[in-house]
Amino acid sequence: MSISANWQSTSSVSDLSSAEQEWLFEPNSLTAKLKSKSQIFSVKVLSEQLFTLSPEQQNLLSCATQTAINREVILLCDNVPMVYAQSWLPKSDASNPLHNIGERPLGDVIFQDPALKRTEIEIASFNFSHSIQQLVTLLNLPNRELLGRRSVFSLHEYQFLVCEVFLPGAYLYS
Numbered sequence: 484m485s486i487s488a489n490w491q492s493t494s495s496v497s498d499l500s501s502a503e504q505e506w507l508f509e510p511n512s513l514t515a516k517l518k519s520k521s522q523i524f525s526v527k528v529l530s531e532q533l534f535t536l537s538p539e540q541q542n543l544l545s546c547a548t549q550t551a552i553n554r555e556v557i558l559l560c561d562n563v564p565m566v567y568a569q570s571w572l573p574k575s576d577a578s579n580p581l582h583n584i585g586e587r588p589l590g591d592v593i594f595q596d597p598a599l600k601r602t603e604i605e606i607a608s609f610n611f612s613h614s615i616q617q618l619v620t621l622l623n624l625p626n627r628e629l630l631g632r633r634s635v636f637s638l639h640e641y642q643f644l645v646c647e648v649f650l651p652g653a654y655l656y657s
């Protein structure tokens with residue numbers, strides 16, 4: 484699913500509530516933050532496929548390779564869908580910690596490594612006409628304007644892009 488959006492740097496976004504800022508600007512693991520708010524945390528993998536990167540994505544990931552793994556998941560707290568996440572991971576072999584993470588949360592893998600670096604977080608809103616709303620409807624959630632964030636991580640020689648869209652019912656809208 485495309486989550487193209489009008490991504491803006493956090494410094495150019497002003498009218499956010501404190502709850503929205505708390506969640507959108509969270510510098511550490513979103514998985515850990517969601518786990519702290521729930522009894523049962525789970526990951527539903529929607530898909531993991533090899534894709535050709537768009538020129539913009541190639542530029543974002545400053546990578547020469549044209550293909551990457553597109554991983555789409557839903558993060559659930561106590562079985563309530565909270566976040567749709569789409570990550571673009573480098574094609575890899577078993578030696579790469581990002582290889583084949585399955586139902587494990589990406590955050591549990593990458594935030595264990597002190598070498599992890601995160602570039603600035605960008606924010607976007609997703610209105611009623613955005614394709615993400617089809618997923619919201621599929622999940623039987625009420626359609627509403629959604630907020631999301633994305634950033635590029637680097638871990639040793641790997642760069643990868645993580646985009647997260649907060650679904651209706653997520654804590655930051657309360």
Ligand SMILES: C=C(O[C@@H]1C=C(C(=O)O)C=C[C@H]1O)C(=O)O
Nearest residue numbers: 512513514556568587588589590
């Ligand atoms: C990057 C993180 O990992 C989370 C888990 C993801 C996954 O399992 O695919 C994707 C994005 C994040 O919401 C994090 O916890 O911050």
